[in-house]
Amino acid sequence: MQRTNILSSVYRVRKSRSEVHLSKSCDDIFDKLIQGGVPPEELYDTVCKQGVEIVLTAHPTQINRRTLQYKHLRIAHLLEFNERPDLSHEDREMLIEDLVREITALWQTDELRRHKPTPVDEARAGLHIVEQSLWKAIPRYLRRVSNALKKHTGKPLPLTCTPIKFGSWMGGDRDGNPNVTAKVTRDVSLMSRWMALDLYIRQLDNLSFELSIKKCSEKLASVANEILLKG
Numbered sequence: 001m002q003r004t005n006i007l008s009s010v011y012r013v014r015k016s017r018s019e020v021h022l023s024k025s026c027d028d029i030f031d032k033l034i035q036g037g038v039p040p041e042e043l044y045d046t047v048c049k050q051g052v053e054i055v056l057t058a059h060p061t062q063i064n065r066r067t068l069q070y071k072h073l074r075i076a077h078l079l080e081f082n083e084r085p086d087l088s089h090e091d092r093e094m095l096i097e098d099l100v101r102e103i104t105a106l107w108q109t110d111e112l113r114r115h116k117p118t119p120v121d122e123a124r125a126g127l128h129i130v131e132q133s134l135w136k137a138i139p140r141y142l143r144r145v146s147n148a149l150k151k152h153t154g155k156p157l158p159l160t161c162t163p164i165k166f167g168s169w170m171g172g173d174r175d176g177n178p179n180v181t182a183k184v185t186r187d188v189s190l191m192s193r194w195m196a197l198d199l200y201i202r203q204l205d206n207l208s209f210e211l212s213i214k215k216c217s218e219k220l221a222s223v224a225n226e227i228l229l230k231g
Helices: 002-018 026-035 040-049 066-081 089-107 119-153 182-210 218-230
Strands: 052-056 164-168
Touching: 026 040, 026 119, 040 119, 052 119, 066 089, 066 119, 119 164, 119 182
Parallel strands: 052 164
Antiparallel strands: none
């Protein structure tokens, strides 16, 4: 069933690329609002003030083994890569071999959990979704909003603006669950903090490779020195 869902998702993406205006982008919506008489300044202020809070939760029936999640993601990436028109015959053959290898390994992988997941297991699965999807998807979406906003109002989304925020019930949603104790809540909170720190460290590592310049302005050097002294 999961493999069928992956194929269905890839097919929907392929179909959407061939259909014009299947879904409205921020650019389309902002353009219609401006054309409809909404002043650019009002549009800018409204977008900057909007707030959406996404509350994360987890449920035992929604948990897959992490090994399976990585395999499903790998298969989806291979299927997407197979859509590239510039693939050579040899590249496509190697891709098919990789795909067969992943599916064969998946077929031999036990998809069922042999023990009931704990609240910490549930939280770990939820954090995996943050790591694999939301961590990249949300900034990508906000960049699209910022670019569209700049195009139609002349100003991008402020760096201090946070139109999307997150909350979490994971490890803290008691709701009659006797397994969610104070210790579980503390452990999940610490695990969440650890993952947040790990994700930021990875981003900083990537940034250090991107910044190949040797010199910076005196102002930037002064700010960096202040941060080092505070650390």
